[in-house]
Amino acid sequence: MAEGQVIDGIYFNEVWEDAGLDEGTKKLTPEKIEKVINKVLEGETGARLKVYVDTCVHCGLCSDACHYYLSHDKDPTYAPVAKVKQTMWEMIKKKGRVSPTFMKRASQIASTQCNVCMRCAMYCPFGIDIAYIMSVVRRICHFLGITPLYIQDTAHSHAVTMNQMWVKNDEWPDTLQWQEEDAQEEIPTLRIPLEKEGADIMYSVIGPEPKFLAQLLYQAAVIFETAGLNWTMPATPGWDNSDMAMYTCDNEIMGRVKRVHFETARRLRVKKIVMGECGHAFRSIYDRGNRWLAWKMHPVYVEHAIEFYYNLLKSGKIKIAKKYEESVTLHDPCNVMRGRGLYEMARYVVNEMCADFREMEPNREHNYCCCAGGGVINCGPPFKMTRMLGNRVKAEQIAATGAKVCISPCHNCHSGLEDIVSHYKLGVHVKFISDILYEVMEKPGAV
Amino acid sequence: MKRLRIGLLIGMTALAWVMVSSSIPAYSQEDITSLKDEAFGKGQRPPAVFVHEAHNEKAEIEDCNVCHHVYKNGEKVEDESSEDSRCSDCHNVKKGYPTRPLMKAYHDLCKSCHQTKKVGPITCGECHPRKAASSAHEAEEGH
Amino acid sequence: MVNMESWDWDTQEKTVSDTNGWKDKFEWVEEFQASPDGEKVAAIVKTGEAEFSVCVNGEAWENTFDKCWYLRYGPDGRLSCIVSSEMEWTVAVDGQAWDQSFGYVMEVKFSEDGKNVCAFIQQDGMYGAAINGEPWENLYSNMTNFAISSDGQHTAGSVQTEPMDEGDIFKFQSGIFTAAVDGKAWDKTFVNVWNKAFSPDGKRLAAEARMTLYDYTIVVDGVPWSEIYSCVWEPIFNPKTGAVVAPVKVGASWTLAQDGKTMWNRSFVQCWQQIFSPDASRVAAVVAPKYGKWTVAIDGEAWHSIFDDMVSDMVFSPDGRRLAAVGKNDYDYSVIVDDTVWNGTYDMLWQPVFSPDSQNVAIRAEKQGRQTIVMNGKPWKQECEQVWDPVFSPDGSKVLIRSIEGGRYIRRVLPTTELTG
Amino acid sequence: MHGLYNFVRGPLAWVAFILFVGGTLYRLIAMLVIARKKDNVVFDYFSLFYGLRSIFHWIIPFANRNSRQRPIFTIVTFAFHICLLAAPILLLAHVLLWDESFGISWWTLPEGVADIMTLIVIGGCIYFLWRRLTQPEVKFVTFASDFVILAIVAAPFITGFLAYHQWLGYKFWLILHILAGEVMLVAIPFTRLAHMIYSPFTRAYMGSEFGSVRHARDW
Secondary structure, three states: OOOOOOOHHHHHHHHOOOOOHHHHHOOOOOOHHHHHHHHHHHHHOOOHHHHHHHHOOOOOHHHHOOOOHHHOOOOHOOOOOHHHHHHHHHHHHHOOOOOOOHHHHHHHHHHHHOOOOOOOHHOOOOOOOHHHHHHHHHHHHHOOOOOOOOHHHHHHHHHHHHOOOOOOOOOOHHHHHHHHHHHHHHHHHOOOOOOOOOOOOEEEOOOHHHHHHHHHHHHHHHHHHHHHOOEOOOOOOOOEEOOHHHHHHOOHHHHHHHHHHHHHHHHOOOOEEEEEOOOOHHHHHHHHHHHHHOOOOOEEEEEEHHHHHHHHHOOOOOOOOOOEEEEEEEEOOOHHHHHHHHOOHHHHHHHHEEEEEOOOOOOHHHHHOOOOOOOOHHHHOOOHHHHHHHOOHHHHHHHOOOOEEEEEOOOOHHHHHHHHHHHOOOOOOEEHHHHHHHHHHHOOOOO | OOHHHHHHHHHHHHHHHHHHHOOOOOOOOOOOOOOOOOHOOOOOOOOOEEHHHHHHHHHHOOOOOOOHHHHHHHHEEOOOOOOOOOOHHHHHOOOOOOOOOHHHHHHHHHHHHHHHHHHOOOOOOHOOOHHHHHHHHHHHOOO | OOOOOOOOOOOOEEEEEEEEHHHOOOOEEOOOOOOEOOOOOOEEEEEEEEEEEEEEEEEEEOEEEEOOOOEEEEEOOOOEEEEEOOEEEEEOOEEOOOOOOOOOOEEEEEEOOOEEEEEEEEEHHHHHHHEEOOOOOEEEEEEEEEOOOOOOOOOOEEEOOOOOOOOOOOHHHHHHHEEEEOOOOOOEEEEEEEEEEEEOOOOOOEEEEEEOOOOOOOOOOOOOEEOOOEEEOOOOOOOOOEEEEEEEEOOOOEEEEEOOEEEOOOOOEEEEEEOOOOOOOOOEEEEEOOOEEEEEEOEEEEEEOOOOEEEEEEOOOOOOEEEEEEHHHHHEEEEEEOOEOOOEEEEEOOOOOOOOOOOOEEEEEEEEEEEEEEEEOOOOOEOOOEOOOEEOOOOOOOOEEEEEEOOEEEEEEEEEEHHOO | OOOHHHHHHHHHHHHHHHHHHHHHHHHHHHHHHHHHHHHOOOHOOHHHHHHHHHHHHHHHOOOOOHHHHHHHHHHHHHHHHHHHHHHHHHOOOHHHHHHHHOOOOOOOOOOOHHHHHHHHHHHHHHHHHHHHHHHHHHHHHOOOOHHHHHHHHHHHHHHHHHHHHHOOOHHHHHHHHHHHHHHHHHHHOOOHHHHHHHHHHHHHHHHHHHHOOOOOOOO
């Protein structure tokens, strides 16, 4: 790494090797760049981008919102507005006549130095949505074929399998059947109902669950079984609610994946979709994917796991046997807190489950980003240090609570926090709500 | 090139400043009269400088009713004048109707004439100088 | 088509099976499936420790399996289930497993007459399809979007034709996917191939494809349309002319294109799920004339009734003159027929069913946990635990209603007039 | 002098106001038209209640987190903006001009107060200049145009202040003051000063998204 390296007059605050960016950049020509930038700016952006660019007074007030900026000792190149300066302003000013090296750097900024967490939108007095501007930059990079390799591969997976992890069509129902069998050892009557048309709820998860985190499917099944709910899971593609194409801004694939998800719910005639503890998937279902498809809101109600657990605890369908003793803190994931305002419900759930809950500061909408979301963790190992160095403030924030367990009701946050916890040697366990809920709930059906 | 342009700009600005400011006169011994109307009470600005004799002489005003007018039914009465009464007798300070409020009456009367004749002060500071002495002359010099 | 004349259209009401007793017999009873003619009700049941079977009208199949799932009646009334024994999977039809078994079996699809049962299979990590247990000769390392022809004699999937190392995005972008029909892949490959449609005679295949990361078009028998779009949705064949029709995105809006030429002179914010009328004279699609506003467009003319959430389950009447669909606002589903929304909303609605004479529309509906049949906007007086889709008699005078009431599975044949009032 | 003064006070002022009003309307209408055409979702998610709720939280000092984090900046910027708007609009001399031209008038500030407000605006400009020159995160995103804009804003107040106090060259400063004011008026719709026009909309849109879609607070 050569921090502070200047290549062709463009300042790289970090330099990593990524085949997607490096090889992709080699294939670029100035003509192609100009054409694509203008195509996207003229064809796909409108009042918002224009007004955002014309309204920004370059005041720098957004800086303190960004964990990258704070973690890099206030290095100005990481400030949200600085990211716009190094990308979109220049593209607009030069009418797309920017160099391949510039575009490579722009892609690096938009894809790996911004989690599109939208914290800065709450710090800009004008409410300028820099995450949106970064998404436009990513969109341009998508058309130019300069997206970091790992996340591009994930977008390819979505395109082929409609899930995030190249899970093949048989592997999904097969995994559910194994989980069902395992769970029956604990609760003999437990069933994971596949393709049950007319069920009340379709439960959807993200690709990594069947691949690496099957215990989450197990725990969810136990919760559904114990609460006595009429639920189902699809056996076909459409089971995965995740969407990395949303983050590479391959909007067409994002829309295709979301369409399959909602049409699967409709095919199964369910009244609502309950989704696991994932943030970006919620954003894609609730905000980005549905909109691209012209659904103003989700066409079938989508209940995030936090709201789901909240309702189960509130209604007494799930009861707590014994509260969790270990001290816990709660990380507020951007997509369900800033994105859906579930922070009070999350606190209710955590307080019901745990005896010793400690708030992080700042919290709720103002919580620091995990630095993994927005597709950044999905850019893979080449950019791991971007996340570690870029989120020292998160480590400090967690450490300050003194809690032994950090609850993170989001997959990306979860993985990102685990990395941070280990990099900064915090000695904290990162858990999902369901990890603890499963542990402390009453299970009358268990043998 | 750039330096040249900036130099030119500075030079022109200075020239403009000199030209406009050159009307500052030397101190004069003449008596000064002002339009200090008791009706105003304590105004925000000093009363307008107005050297009655000098002004009329310079402006070649002989009829009193050019300023000390009398209006009847909205028409100016040609051969009547009102120098025996105070302006504020007709022009209320606050309430305008039916006549103009006092300040507006002054402003309109003075400025409209100055505008028509293209002489005399028309900006605030010319009639209401911070430093009465110097600006009074300025006001007069303008004639 | 299935011969419905031979069904019992005379018995007014009979309890076919009291499923309450099933729970005593079996420790585990899954959801019920009713046969098309209503004479049978079936469910997957647990017959012993790690032993499953299918119970039909109270009697379990003789054969038991380690696992059973996806129990479905075919149109001809035969009952299929995906079953596993000794770590191998296959399909059991009326209790009889296919001779050949596979590593896994997923989707099962039936021909229109029900005679052919087709399945999406995996064998030794390779993927393909099987018809009545007979698999493709060639299997592929990956397959998605399984499709069958209406006669069930042809099957197709989107397949990967070349190996790709994990994360090799450049290889992927060079195009290593295509469609395979009956196990034979097209010559030309694409970045992606998705939903496919067979021509009515089963001889041709059309599919959605992506040529680069962002150039989309429709491919017919391996030959892409000359037009490139920013996105496309699933194609269908005109049942009479054989032309291929698909929604395409031009600029920021969607419209229908036929064989690469724009078909409608109007475009929409969204347009999909297009269907032809039986005589192929009309084509309808679900459209969003405005963002977040959904309706039906027939031949490019949008209806006036608008729904905020979605419109789905369109169906043409047999004479092609009428069209019914389901619309949703917030939590409420409604039926919309010929641009008129029925009074009354429901918590759930299934697909509308036209009578053979196209005069009546009936639908399975649920409200507050109770299900019933609604015809021409009027709910049937009986509320049930569950009903199945209504079936009209061939002459349209009667309706077959299959329901579960108080745990009893009941088959009713009612005069259509009883429901229409 | 009459000619020059009357020119800047008359036709030029007309030009400036027409460009200001026309430019503002043009920018607003252009924004709405392009939003209709290409960003229609903006209207679909717009909520008057949540838009106003958001604006409310951002026009009250210390009602949002960022303003509490930066007390000095908050005080300066609020004082600056209030004075920037209030001083010219409520200035006695300006109101007299309105009255003289159109017979309309309104309440005015005592001149001494307006004088202090002018100094606050000039002080604000100096503070912003200082930030641009010294604060790395601001310096990094500062362009020459930012200084020009700052100068455009400062100029009417500096010249106005000098003219009001009539120290040296009263009429020179007065005319320059009028010119500077006209330049600023014209600059509002055509430079980043357009944030004056746009910010209620961007704020309200973000407030709508946060309030009615996200059920979260944006302050």
